[in-house]
Structure formats: C-alpha cells, structure tokens
Amino acid sequence: MRGAGGSLVRMSTILVTGGTGVLGREVVRRLSDGGADVRVFSRRPRPSRAQASVTWCVGDLATGDGLATALRGADAVVHCATSGGRRDVGATQRLALAARRAGSPHLLYVSIVGVERTPSIPYYSAKLACERAVRRSGLPWTVLRATQFHSLVAAVVRAQRRSPVVLTAGGGVRLQPVDAGEVGSRLAELAVGSPAGQAADMAGPEIRTMLELTHEVLAADGLRRTVLPLRLPGKAFRALRGGALLAPRRAVGRVTFEDYLARAATGAGQDGP
Ligand SMILES: NC(=O)c1ccc[n+]([C@@H]2O[C@H](COP(=O)([O-])OP(=O)(O)OC[C@H]3O[C@@H](n4cnc5c(N)ncnc54)[C@H](OP(=O)(O)O)[C@@H]3O)[C@@H](O)[C@H]2O)c1
Numbered sequence: 575m576r577g578a579g580g581s582l583v584r585m586s587t588i589l590v591t592g593g594t595g596v597l598g599r600e601v602v603r604r605l606s607d608g609g610a611d612v613r614v615f616s617r618r619p620r621p622s623r624a625q626a627s628v629t630w631c632v633g634d635l636a637t638g639d640g641l642a643t644a645l646r647g648a649d650a651v652v653h654c655a656t657s658g659g660r661r662d663v664g665a666t667q668r669l670a671l672a673a674r675r676a677g678s679p680h681l682l683y684v685s686i687v688g689v690e691r692t693p694s695i696p697y698y699s700a701k702l703a704c705e706r707a708v709r710r711s712g713l714p715w716t717v718l719r720a721t722q723f724h725s726l727v728a729a730v731v732r733a734q735r736r737s738p739v740v741l742t743a744g745g746g747v748r749l750q751p752v753d754a755g756e757v758g759s760r761l762a763e764l765a766v767g768s769p770a771g772q773a774a775d776m777a778g779p780e781i782r783t784m785l786e787l788t789h790e791v792l793a794a795d796g797l798r799r800t801v802l803p804l805r806l807p808g809k810a811f812r813a814l815r816g817g818a819l820l821a822p823r824r825a826v827g828r829v830t831f832e833d834y835l836a837r838a839a840t841g842a843g844q845d846g847p
Pocket residue numbers: 591592593594595596597598615616617618633634635636637653654655656657665684685686687701720721722723724726
C-alpha cells in the first residue's frame with residue numbers, strides 16, 4: 575500500500591473499531607495486506623478465523639473498557655464501530671478522550687453522505703453529532719462520508735424474503751450505493767496518510783431508484799414477489815425523494831450494484847474486490 579504522498583508506508587500501528595463489521599473487516603484486511611500493525615477493537619473474544627497477524631483487543635465503547643490498552647502506541651484509529659443509534663455519540667466522545675490520553679493518534683471517522691440534509695432521520699443526526707465530536711476532539715482527524723453500501727441495500731430487501739409482499743421506498747427515492755470494499759480501501763489509504771480533515775465524499779457509480787434495486791435483488795435471488803412501493807409523509811421522506819443521499823459529482827466507486835449481486839451469487843464475498 576502506498577501513502578498519500580506516494581511513498582511506501584512505514585510500519586504504522588492502527589486500531590480499527592468495528593473491525594468485525596461489514597466495513598471494518600475490509601479496512602482490516604487492506605491494512606494488514608499493506609503491512610500495517612493492525613489491532614481490532616471488539617466486544618467479542620478473538621474468533622478462530624481471525625487473521626494471525628491481527629492483534630485482538632477486547633473492550634466496549636459503551637463503557638470505555640479496554641480502550642486505554644488498545645490505544646497504547648497507536649498511530650491512527652479508524653472508527654468504524656456503530657451501535658446504529660444515538661449511543662454512537664457517547665462512544666465517539668469516549669474514544670476521542672481516551673485517544674487524547676494515549677498520545678493523540680490520527681482519528682478517522684466514517685460517516686454518511688447527506689447527513690446534514692436529513693436531520694429528521696435519528697441515525698443521521700447522530701452521525702452528524704459524531705462528526706462534530708471528531709472535529710472538536712483536539713486530535714488530528716479525517717472524516718470520510720460514503721453512500722449506502724450495496725450489502726445494506728440488498729439486506730433490506732432480503733430481510734423480507736419470507737413475506738409474499740416486499741415493501742420498498744417508492745416516490746422515486748434514489749440511492750447511489752457503493753461497494754464497502756472500495757470504501758475500505760479508501761479508508762486504509764487515508765489511515766496511513768496525513769490527516770485530511772473533511773475528505774471528499776465517496777459514492778457509487780450509478781444512481782438508481784430503490785424500486786429498481788429491490789427488483790434487481792429479487793431477480794438475482796430468483797424470487798417472485800409482489801413489490802409495494804411506499805410513499806410516506808414527512809420531512810425525511812421528502813429529503814430522500816429530493817436526492818439528499820446522493821453525491822452525483824463524487825461517483826468514484828466502480829463496482830455497480832449488478833456487479834455486487836453477481837459476485838455475491840458466485841460466493842466471491844459480499845463486498846470488496
Ligand atoms: N452500512 C452502510 O451502508 C454504511 C454507509 C456509509 C457509512 N456507514 C458507516 O460505516 C460504519 C460501519 O458500518 P457497518 O455497516 O460496517 O457496521 P456493522 O457491520 O453493523 O458493524 C458494527 C460494528 O460496531 C461494533 N460495535 C458496536 N457496538 C460496539 C461497542 N459498544 N463497542 C465496540 N464495538 C462496537 C461491532 O463490533 P463487535 O460486535 O465485534 O463488538 C461491529 O464490528 C458505521 O459508522 C456506519 O454508519 C455505513
């Protein structure tokens with residue numbers, strides 16, 4: 575792996591929170607392959623399938639347990655952990671405080687494109703508050719916003735596979751899904767480079783309606799279902815219909831949703847090259 579300046583990366587110690595999650599696994603794999611000394615922070619004990627080169631740090635961001643040990647001597651922290659809600663704000667503040675005490679490593683945070691345009695969605699307003707906590711942490715920082723991962727879009731549809739009717743967002747709601755592996759590569763690159771502040775957004779190659787994406791998942795899975803597109807009242811839905819989650823000028827991802835589904839069907843992994 576090459577650093578931001580193009581030079582070969584010196585050996586860095588990088589802690590990845592959420593290193594067991596969809597995105598975190600991609601970041602861990604790329605950093606390890608690039609020769610970094612990688613630590614995974616998780617609430618769970620080390621699984622037998624974990625890469626031998628990775629150091630496992632058990633802890634909990636909800637309490638701060640294990641953070642001081644995990645952060646000791648770290649050059650950077652890639653913060654991918656999420657509990658899917660408001661508790662992320664306290665977790666991020668706790669992580670930042672512990673990092674300052676541990677010598678102020680570079681803190682990288684992954685957020686979502688359009689969070690400032692969708693404050694009425696509770697998870698997105700929590701992401702915005704986490705971004706703020708990172709910017710105000712006193713640490714050298716980088717925030718990368720990405721659009722929805724292909725795997726998330728597919729999971730929303732597949733969660734309803736047992737139902738004869740599949741509900742989806744109608745009214746022309748569009749997404750620009752991106753491959754988690756490509757986002758993981760970018761984060762790994764940023765983690766071994768200099769702090770970038772607000773990095774350029776990362777979005778997938780195509781803008782598609784949620785209705786189209788839903789039909790595509792069902793077709794890929796060979797499922798015949800009635801699809802019911804919903805139009806909901808309220809600000810959040812209006813923002814989604816207005817394209818709040820899109821970044822058309824940042825369509826830098828190369829893996830399309832169709833590519834992702836085809837690859838997953840061959841068992842070549844859920845996300846990532
Ligand atoms: N999914 C998307 O479409 C998408 C799009 C753009 C940005 N993002 C952002 O990318 C990040 C990663 O998302 P993801 O979908 O990869 O997440 P995920 O698969 O749901 O993984 C969540 C991770 O958080 C860890 N975690 C949760 N609570 C924790 C706690 N109290 N202490 C320590 N670790 C904890 C879990 O680790 P253990 O269970 O091992 O403890 C797990 O590895 C999130 O910030 C998300 O907002 C996601």
